[in-house]
Amino acid sequence: MSGMTTRKLKALETKKALLETGLELFNKKGFDNVTVDEIAKTCNVSKGAFYVHFKTKYDIFNEKFKDIDDFYSTFLDKIPKNISAREKILTFFEAQMVYLRDNLGKDLIRTVYMNAMSLTIDKNHYLANPERNLYQIIYSFVQEGIDNKEFKEGIASEQASKLITRCMRGTIYDWMIFGDDLDLTQEITDFTSAVMDGLKR
Structure with a gap:
């Protein structure tokens, strides 16, 4: 043994x-x-x-994203159950940005994202795969917000989730461009809040 x-x-x-x-x-x-x-x-x-x-060698990227997604699943249990869906999304995104900044670092994230984007992007590409833990978590929060009437009626959960996750990807992209001049947690909070304001009931 x-x-x-x-x-x-x-x-x-x-x-x-x-x-x-x-x-x-x-x-x-x-x-x-x-x-x-x-x-x-x-x-x-x-x-x-x-x-x-x-x-x-492509699977090296898949493995790294699995590691990152494992963190997302672990952190999910730390989000209070008694806060609004909006607050859950903001709390989750803020923790994500702290993890990317402090645990993985800008250079590693730039390497993973830039090289991943140089490959053919299709529906099976892990950056776009709706089955990723990241997207499933955001989708669940959005659905909760719609069910609780935090978000307006008539918008599909899938569409709202896409808009909100674009805030995350856009913030990461800007971080790669502007580096330490960009406050990751403030940026993700401001960006995502503005989008969710448009989704309010």
């Missing part, structure tokens, strides 16, 4: 090293200019070891 535990720990360490190395190389050279061979060689592992953990 202890041998299995050691192997699992070693496998986790290898996967983490491949993930971090891949992101670092993408940042330095651009996604298209990095090969699986180079990632494996830089990590001092075989190409086969890479394929044990990832099907393609």
Whole structure:
């Protein structure tokens, strides 16, 4: 049993090293200019070891977004149940921006987003996938706001959710452009509040 535990720990360490190395190389050279061979060689592992953990180099981005989405799910339990849907959305977005800024950092987020956007965007792309935890959480808050008559009648939950999540993506994009001159938490609060004011009943 202890041998299995050691192997699992070693496998986790290898996967983490491949993930971090891949992101670092993408940042330095651009996604298209990095090969699986180079990632494996830089990590001092075989190409086969890479394929044990990832099907393609594209999956490195998928893995990073899974990590980020895991944080969103964890934080959800910390949001008070007795506040309005509007307050839940703002609380969630503020925590998201603090996490991106303080835990992941602008350089990593820029690498992940910019390289992801250089790939073909379709309905299955993780940035647009409505099944992502992030979008499901916002959708649930919007539906709650409509059910509680916080938001006006006649607007579909899907449409309202799209408008609100664009606030998040727009804020992240501006952060990449303006850097530390932009106050992430203030920006997301102001932007999202303005949009939700338009959705008020």
